[in-house]
Amino acid sequence: MKKIRIGTRQSPLALWQANKVSDLLTQKGCETEIVPISSEGDLNLKQPIYSLGFTGVFTKSLDIALLNDKIDIAVHSLKDVPTVLPEGLVLAAYPERANAADILVYKSEKIFEKEVRTIATGSLRRRAFWLNQYPNDQLVDLRGNVQLRLQKLLDNDWDGAIFALAGLDRAEILEELTAKKLHYKVIDWMISAPSQGILGVVTRENYELPNINNTECELKATVERQFLNILEGGCTAPIGALVSTVGEEQYHFHGAILSLDGQQKLEVEEHFTKQDFQNFGRKMAEKCKILGAEKMIEQIKTQLKKS
Numbered sequence: 001m002k003k004i005r006i007g008t009r010q011s012p013l014a015l016w017q018a019n020k021v022s023d024l025l026t027q028k029g030c031e032t033e034i035v036p037i038s039s040e041g042d043l044n045l046k047q048p049i050y051s052l053g054f055t056g057v058f059t060k061s062l063d064i065a066l067l068n069d070k071i072d073i074a075v076h077s078l079k080d081v082p083t084v085l086p087e088g089l090v091l092a093a094y095p096e097r098a099n100a101a102d103i104l105v106y107k108s109e110k111i112f113e114k115e116v117r118t119i120a121t122g123s124l125r126r127r128a129f130w131l132n133q134y135p136n137d138q139l140v141d142l143r144g145n146v147q148l149r150l151q152k153l154l155d156n157d158w159d160g161a162i163f164a165l166a167g168l169d170r171a172e173i174l175e176e177l178t179a180k181k182l183h184y185k186v187i188d189w190m191i192s193a194p195s196q197g198i199l200g201v202v203t204r205e206n207y208e209l210p211n212i213n214n215t216e217c218e219l220k221a222t223v224e225r226q227f228l229n230i231l232e233g234g235c236t237a238p239i240g241a242l243v244s245t246v247g248e249e250q251y252h253f254h255g256a257i258l259s260l261d262g263q264q265k266l267e268v269e270e271h272f273t274k275q276d277f278q279n280f281g282r283k284m285a286e287k288c289k290i291l292g293a294e295k296m297i298e299q300i301k302t303q304l305k306k307s
């Protein structure tokens with residue numbers, strides 16, 4: 001059998017993820033080769049992500065490598081993968097999900113007593129959720145891979161920054177925080193990004209990938225991404241969605257859309273069973289629309305165009 005060429009971004013987190021998929025394929029008896037490729041989202045760190053002008057800032061160069069047959073599969077953090085893939089490419093496997101939570105990394109326990117905090121994040125969703133909870137806080141933009149972002153937190157006079165627990169865990173940085181005199185806490189009231197923590201493997205449509213899929217992850221990803229796809233319709237909006245397992249073939253959905261300033265929040269929450277998962281993301285998105293989500297999206301689009 002031919003070697004499977006695994007395309008990945010070059011950040012330590014991306015390489016960890018690619019190696020994870022490589023191990024799974026090796027266990028299936030395949031030979032693999034890691035092919036690092038740089039992405040627009042990694043090269044351009046000056047502009048906020050949403051202002052780069054297209055979705056897929058982290059995935060585009062890997063999509064092109066796939067379509068040009070330079071690689072056989074691309075490994076991504078699924079939350080970076082747009083809900084609609086380029087013609088000819090498909091999501092072929094969802095191998096695992098790490099903890100989906102967002103965490104606050106901070107410098108001092110006094111942060112919780114302050115009246116006004118300065119919090120760094122590059123994510124519209126994290127910013128909006130944070131402002132919803134702490135309307136007086138200052139939010140500053142923060143870009144770069146997780147190592148770079150941690151360094152920027154240390155170099156600046158900010159109180160804290162928000163990260164995906166999965167990212168710090170996989171890049172093996174959680175253990176390093178104490179040595180850097182940093183603390184962290186799960187932000188349990190923040191709804192994570194659709195498919196946060198899930199690994200996604202993209203291939204060409206006709207490519208035969210050995211089975212490394214995890215059907216539980218696929219179910220969760222499908223529901224969360226369907227919710228996102230139907231609500232956002234091609235814009236970048238503060239949207240959270242998380243499916244949790246509550247029993248055998250029993251799940252809980254929690255989703256929300258917020259205004260950019262965090263002042264408005266539409267939240268939906270419901271249980272469902274495996275039998276109903278195919279259309280459940282859509283059902284929850286329609287429920288948000290009835291509550292007024294479309295008007296919020298229009299406002300967000302207008303505000304983002306102006307900024």
Ligand SMILES: NCc1[nH]cc(CCC(=O)O)c1CC(=O)O
Binds near residue numbers: 198
């Ligand atoms: N946009 C960057 C990105 N893409 C995926 C992760 C973390 C891993 C994951 O959520 O799967 C991160 C870092 C972060 O959000 O702090």
